[in-house]
Amino acid sequence: MSSLGDVQSQSMHFAAPLPLASGATLADYTLAYETYGTLNAARSNAVLVCHALNASHHVAGTYAGQDKSEGWWDNLVGPGKPLDTSRFFVIGVNNPGSCFGSTGPTSPNPAAPGRSYGSDFPVVTVEDWVDAQARLVEALGIAKLAAVLGGSLGGMQALDWSLRYPERLRQCVAVATAPNLSAQNIAFNEVARRAIVTDPEFHGGHYAEHGVIPRRGLRVARMIGHITYLSDDAMEAKFGRDLQKAAFGYSTQEIEFQIEAYLRHQGDKFSEYFDANTYLLITRALDYFDPARAYGGSLTATFARARCRFELVSFTTDWRFAPARSREIVKALVDNKLDVSYAEINAPHGHDAFLLDDPRYHGVLRACFDRLASETRASASHDAHPHPAPLPQGSGLQSEV
Amino acid sequence: MSSLGDVQSQSMHFAAPLPLASGATLADYTLAYETYGTLNAARSNAVLVCHALNASHHVAGTYAGQDKSEGWWDNLVGPGKPLDTSRFFVIGVNNPGSCFGSTGPTSPNPAAPGRSYGSDFPVVTVEDWVDAQARLVEALGIAKLAAVLGGSLGGMQALDWSLRYPERLRQCVAVATAPNLSAQNIAFNEVARRAIVTDPEFHGGHYAEHGVIPRRGLRVARMIGHITYLSDDAMEAKFGRDLQKAAFGYSTQEIEFQIEAYLRHQGDKFSEYFDANTYLLITRALDYFDPARAYGGSLTATFARARCRFELVSFTTDWRFAPARSREIVKALVDNKLDVSYAEINAPHGHDAFLLDDPRYHGVLRACFDRLASETRASASHDAHPHPAPLPQGSGLQSEV
Numbered sequence: 090m091s092s093l094g095d096v097q098s099q100s101m102h103f104a105a106p107l108p109l110a111s112g113a114t115l116a117d118y119t120l121a122y123e124t125y126g127t128l129n130a131a132r133s134n135a136v137l138v139c140h141a142l143n144a145s146h147h148v149a150g151t152y153a154g155q156d157k158s159e160g161w162w163d164n165l166v167g168p169g170k171p172l173d174t175s176r177f178f179v180i181g182v183n184n185p186g187s188c189f190g191s192t193g194p195t196s197p198n199p200a201a202p203g204r205s206y207g208s209d210f211p212v213v214t215v216e217d218w219v220d221a222q223a224r225l226v227e228a229l230g231i232a233k234l235a236a237v238l239g240g241s242l243g244g245m246q247a248l249d250w251s252l253r254y255p256e257r258l259r260q261c262v263a264v265a266t267a268p269n270l271s272a273q274n275i276a277f278n279e280v281a282r283r284a285i286v287t288d289p290e291f292h293g294g295h296y297a298e299h300g301v302i303p304r305r306g307l308r309v310a311r312m313i314g315h316i317t318y319l320s321d322d323a324m325e326a327k328f329g330r331d332l333q334k335a336a337f338g339y340s341t342q343e344i345e346f347q348i349e350a351y352l353r354h355q356g357d358k359f360s361e362y363f364d365a366n367t368y369l370l371i372t373r374a375l376d377y378f379d380p381a382r383a384y385g386g387s388l389t390a391t392f393a394r395a396r397c398r399f400e401l402v403s404f405t406t407d408w409r410f411a412p413a414r415s416r417e418i419v420k421a422l423v424d425n426k427l428d429v430s431y432a433e434i435n436a437p438h439g440h441d442a443f444l445l446d447d448p449r450y451h452g453v454l455r456a457c458f459d460r461l462a463s464e465t466r467a468s469a470s471h472d473a474h475p476h477p478a479p480l481p482q483g484s485g486l487q488s489e490v
Numbered sequence: 491m492s493s494l495g496d497v498q499s500q501s502m503h504f505a506a507p508l509p510l511a512s513g514a515t516l517a518d519y520t521l522a523y524e525t526y527g528t529l530n531a532a533r534s535n536a537v538l539v540c541h542a543l544n545a546s547h548h549v550a551g552t553y554a555g556q557d558k559s560e561g562w563w564d565n566l567v568g569p570g571k572p573l574d575t576s577r578f579f580v581i582g583v584n585n586p587g588s589c590f591g592s593t594g595p596t597s598p599n600p601a602a603p604g605r606s607y608g609s610d611f612p613v614v615t616v617e618d619w620v621d622a623q624a625r626l627v628e629a630l631g632i633a634k635l636a637a638v639l640g641g642s643l644g645g646m647q648a649l650d651w652s653l654r655y656p657e658r659l660r661q662c663v664a665v666a667t668a669p670n671l672s673a674q675n676i677a678f679n680e681v682a683r684r685a686i687v688t689d690p691e692f693h694g695g696h697y698a699e700h701g702v703i704p705r706r707g708l709r710v711a712r713m714i715g716h717i718t719y720l721s722d723d724a725m726e727a728k729f730g731r732d733l734q735k736a737a738f739g740y741s742t743q744e745i746e747f748q749i750e751a752y753l754r755h756q757g758d759k760f761s762e763y764f765d766a767n768t769y770l771l772i773t774r775a776l777d778y779f780d781p782a783r784a785y786g787g788s789l790t791a792t793f794a795r796a797r798c799r800f801e802l803v804s805f806t807t808d809w810r811f812a813p814a815r816s817r818e819i820v821k822a823l824v825d826n827k828l829d830v831s832y833a834e835i836n837a838p839h840g841h842d843a844f845l846l847d848d849p850r851y852h853g854v855l856r857a858c859f860d861r862l863a864s865e866t867r868a869s870a871s872h873d874a875h876p877h878p879a880p881l882p883q884g885s886g887l888q889s890e891v
Contacts, residue, residue, distance in 0.1 A: 111740035339512035341770035369742035
């Protein structure tokens with residue numbers, strides 16, 4: 090049960106096209122978002138939470154009448170939680186290209202009346218998402234965020250905020266992330282994508298028009314992903330070689346080991362709710378992210394324009410985005426004499442640890458946000474605009490809480 | 491170019507059914523095999539080489555007129571090589587269930603005239619393979635092997651020889667192997683199998699009758715496997731984030747990174763020559779292998795019946811069968827006061843290292859076989875049967891070399 094209680098999904102429409110890194114533009118679009126807590130008068134206590142591959146703007150709380158609809162980071166965000174909604178105004182946003190309310194491949198394609206975008210949805214990047222988020226934040230009347238927070242792909246967005254809008258955030262909190270994908274990371278993404286696009290029911294990405302879903306591909310994609318989210322040790326501890334039945338059935342297709350049942354279940358579940366084109370777009374955004382590319386590969390040169398404070402966290406058993414990848418970022422920040430704190434948490438759960446409530450991990454984030462809260466209060470008195478601009482209508486600044 | 495020169499594939503038919511671990515039996519069957527070098531008069535210099543997932547009995551040498559048909563372990567086996575065919579009589583054998591000449595899913599099903607086995611081929615285990623190999627070795631007139639050698643799944647067979655036929659080998663050489671699969675290992679196998687069996691062209695394993703091949707599934711399966719064969723570092727060194735073209739094309743389906751092109755190529759190649767049912771069977775044999783299961787999980791109790799000498803080799807960057815897995819075996823052997831030598835090679839190539847010619851690795855195997863050669867010569871004088879039994883016809887004991 091969420092301590093935050095019931096929340097509501099909101100949405101905001103943007104009429105101005107969004108220019109994308111690819112050179113294409115996204116015509117008018119809608120962003121789904123949620124907010125928790127109350128924006129203070131100085132508008133200085135807003136924290137933006139960026140989502141990773143398969144999550145959404147529903148970061149915390151539950152939807153009315155749906156007890157089990159807790160947000161994906163509910164253990165971190167809420168009253169009295171490390172990111173305390175009694176002190177911060179928290180914004181969750183769904184990125185364009187996703188399938189949870191913001192404009193994406195399942196939305197109507199304005200260029201093809203009566204059809205959804207499908208695979209004609211433009212390729213989006215982390216930079217594009219950050220631009221879209223910045224517009225939302227601006228529309229909410231917030232000139233400078235107290236923090237941008239994200240884990241994994243969400244952490245990449247938080248890092249990119251520090252580069253793209255260096256003056257518009259006080260703190261970047263990037264958990265279990267990397268400055269770019271390794272060859273092995275890309276390889277796993279590519280296999281997952283091949284499983285999807287070679288599913289005969291993919292139909293070049295226009296499966297909606299055929300009334301089908303490339304479920305087989307989605308299942309395999311999710312199973313692959315899931316293996317990389319867990320540590321070898323965690324999988325061994327949870328499943329080991331435990332059998333599904335009392336003895337071997339000697340079959341190549343029936344389930345023999347519990348790990349098989351678990352993975353199939355994960356794949357089945359995922360294929361029921363996730364859009365295949367979105368999966369392709371989001372894994373590609375991961376592949377493309379590489380802010381140092383424009384700086385000859387130098388992260389130090391890349392972060393020269395950053396201005397905010399940084400909190401980085403990694404987990405010892407995360408082999409998807411290993412601690413060494415976070416340390417690369419830390420080094421670049423230190424090279425630039427930026428204010429950075431880094432915690433390497435000795436946790437057994439692999440990449441998934443960033444979603445769990447390990448007390449050491451949550452303690453680090455709590456300390457980070459506590460400090461930010463006291464600064465925000467202190468600065469509120471002199472930062473506060475004497476006559477704040479009127480808030481946009483329906484912007485949801487009256488939180489449900 | 492192979493120093494061994496041209497070799498010939500041979501085959502032997504076995505009329506007696508093979509009882510299998512599953513309780514089923516394999517009706518009369520054929521094993522494809524090759525031999526290199528000359529069996530000495532004492533029949534004491536024979537070395538059996540067991541293959542891993544996608545290899546065959548074609549261990550070394552080339553086929554006449556096919557310069558590029560080198561055997562999969564040609565760098566190790568040949569005149570003057572670490573496993574020296576001028577001193578040893580080397581036997582390569584293709585396991586039942588495979589698709590390279592021995593009876594397998596693509597062979598005619600005696601129970602269904604006019605049809606191939608397809609997915610009706612019985613499930614086979616490492617133990618079944620070792621039994622089949624033992625019959626071949628016996629038919630070749632060899633009462634005791636100088637050594638059984640294998641890497642990865644082949645190493646499991648070598649280990650199993652020491653348990654199943656402890657008096658019939660002098661030396662077990664097990665490279666880059668494990669006493670069983672971890673949950674993560676099984677997980678990767680399971681995803682690969684799901685990719686194959688959910689390919690609409692799999693047709694429940696009877697694709698041959700439909701005149702199709704589940705290529706999509708095979709491609710994905712191979713791509714997954716390939717990621718696990720290489721170390722993260724080796725992949726990074728070889729491909730990194732290098733692009734296929736000068737700049738991003740911004741596409742979810744086109745190739746952007748060289749690692750993608752490489753993986754797709756590996757998948758395409760594999761799907762041209764490998765049988766899908768064989769892939770299922772062999773990955774299942776890997777899953778099932780667990781000789782300690784019958785001993786309450788105690789490897790020490792398991793190896794109490796072993797009698798031969800052991801040489802184990804692992805590679806530091808092998809994350810599929812990490813050195814720790816080899817050390818589990820070494821510990822069990824030491825517990826039993828068996829004669830064991832163990833080398834952990836600091837090699838960058840991951841699991842694939844067992845197929846490469848790292849000089850330290852090959853040096854270890856050379857020393858092992860040199861010692862064995864001198865012992866074999868020494869023992870030949872008193873071990874030699876005064877009147878060796880006549881050799882079976884067409885058994886290929888006259889090597890092509």
